[in-house]
Amino acid sequence: xxxxxxxxxGGRYRLRRAIGEGGMGTVxxxxxxxxxxxxxxxxxxxxxxxxGLARFQREARAAAGLGNPHIVQILAFQAPPHEPxxxxxx
Numbered sequence: 842x843x844x845x846x847x848x849x850x851g852g853r854y855r856l857r858r859a860i861g862e863g864g865m866g867t868v869x870x871x872x873x874x875x876x877x878x879x880x881x882x883x884x885x886x887x888x889x890x891x892x893g894l895a896r897f898q899r900e901a902r903a904a905a906g907l908g909n910p911h912i913v914q915i916l917a918f919q920a921p922p923h924e925p926x927x928x929x930x931x
Contacts, residue, residue, distance in 0.1 A: 843867055843925075844884060849874075850927055851919045854882050865897065866925075873929070880916065881930040894926055901928045 846869070848856045854871045857879075861868040866886040873880050885897050898918055905915035913930045920926035 843886060850882065850884070850924055851917075851921055854880065854927070854929060856882060856884075868930075871929075881913070882927050883930065884925050884927045889926065894920060897926055897928070 843866075844850065844856055846856050846858050850856065850871075853875045854873055856869040856871050858870050859867050860870050860881070866884050868881055868883045871880050871882040872878075885893070887893075889897065898920070901915050901918040904912065905918075915928055915930055917929040918926075919928075
């Protein structure tokens, strides 16, 4: 089940509103409570199997390894227990 605005993910990212949706999940505008800044959080849409989770993490690692002003920066990846996996972007 997709989290709703107001949900706190990873103990620090408060979802504000959905800003995009794709085949793998939803991107939310979120507030990073510990650093007091706005970020984007992509939440995987369904309960992934091990292969889906590995793919989501590989994509995050690949994007994090790129340094280009035209590619969004990946700030974090988390797959906490009892929460959907997500990645945090600038």
